[in-house]
Amino acid sequence: MDNDNKLDRFLKLGKAGEGTYGVVYKAKNKLTGKNVALKKIKLQKFYNKGCSEGVPSTAMREITLLKGVRHSSIVELLDVMYTTDKLYLVFEYLDLDLKRYMDHSKQPLEAELVKNYMKQLLDAIAYLHSHRILHRDLKPQNLLVDKEGHIKMADFGLARSFSLPTRTYTHEVITMWYRAPELLLGEKMYCTGVDIWSLGCVMAEMLMKRALFPGDSEIDQLYKIFRIMGTPQEDDWPGVQLLPDFKAAFPKWLPKNLRDIVKFNNTEEEILLKEMLTYDPAKRKTAKELLKYNYLKTAKLTTPDLTAFPVEETIDEAGPS
Structure with a gap:
């Protein structure tokens, strides 16, 4: 399956954050119904700046390291997708x-x-x-x-x-x-x-x-x-x-x-x-x-009070473009 079709699996629910190299969206996998964190990185900004094919070194490092680790207290990198000018990292979603x-x-x-x-x-x-x-x-x-x-x-x-x-x-x-x-x-x-x-x-x-x-x-x-x-x-x-x-x-x-x-x-x-x-x-x-x-x-799983943090379900029908 090509990356454009893989991207169609996801429906954006709203922006979750923004960093140096990209925007992070809360999105839903249409096939599984599970929420994910979708980090979008625009590649063209990094051409001719010493980056590998326009990919910032921090993104390359994150992909390389996270693909090799599996731990219950480390966020899981679920997938990596790309188009001609964007890179998408799909992570498990936390509140x-x-x-x-x-x-x-x-x-x-x-x-x-x-x-x-x-x-x-x-x-x-x-x-x-x-x-x-x-x-x-x-x-x-x-x-x-x-x-x-x-x-x-x-x-x-x-x-x-x-x-x-x-x-x-x-x-x-x-x-x-x-x-x-x-x-x-x-x-x-x-x-x-x-x-x-x-x-x-x-x-x-x-x-x-x-x-x-x-x-x-x-x-x-x-x-x-x-x-x-x-x-x-x-x-x-x-x-x-x-x-x-x-x-x-x-x-x-x-x-x-x-x-x-x-x-x-x-x-x-x-x-x-x-x-x-x-x-x-x-x-x-x-x-x-x-x-x-x-x-x-003596540590045990303890539930935090997240009642003050309502989850916004603002649907972006445009999808993860």
Whole structure:
């Protein structure tokens, strides 16, 4: 079946979001009746810009990586279709992203829901890292949730495979607020710890309903971290002063007690978060190690309250053009 005929299977129900390289629509598969997320990428904009046949590198990376992974907490790429000037990625559909859910929730996330989400996310990250894949852009906007209590990682445009020993990669990855301190200090030899730090920031945001380190520039981001975690020293992070962007003139802040900033539901939450927000990447626990913590062993599927998020069924009769 050619791609034009395959596209006819889908009926657009409305726009679900928009990113750098394309628009995401909620659509329905006419054959199965199931909803999907349809990411449309216009190819002509990328010709002659170093992209493979006009396909942006982020889309190529996402397709390549997602075709090789299968996990209950990673969004599934169902199909790839193309026309002469457009590329369509068909994903399983979830109700909304974690950022929107937190922004519109009247109450902080329930303790059991936070635990449930963290168990699923760490399980997914352990799976990715065991397959030598870094996500590199974990943030609430890239985590999708549904009414059954599932949470799934999406948007693998910045993800990449890694090898051991680690190679030199660009440090200009991961949205600022969730970027690990080693990246902000110019480290180019990094590994799985960057995803763990990002997840720690996400966990703190679930507990606080606001970002823990909301910097507006790289230096402001560092200072936001330093003011809470303390300015890193050689005794707690050996080699930190040798990183390219570390300055001896950095202000010397002492670490604050996280309990004064984050409203923990219990001590186990605090322990898990501190392990994830450890300065020294060599001492930062892996996802596999964190999954052994008693806190996560009692996690169970917990249903979020999505009653405040009515699903709009605005039909676009024009189809996915």
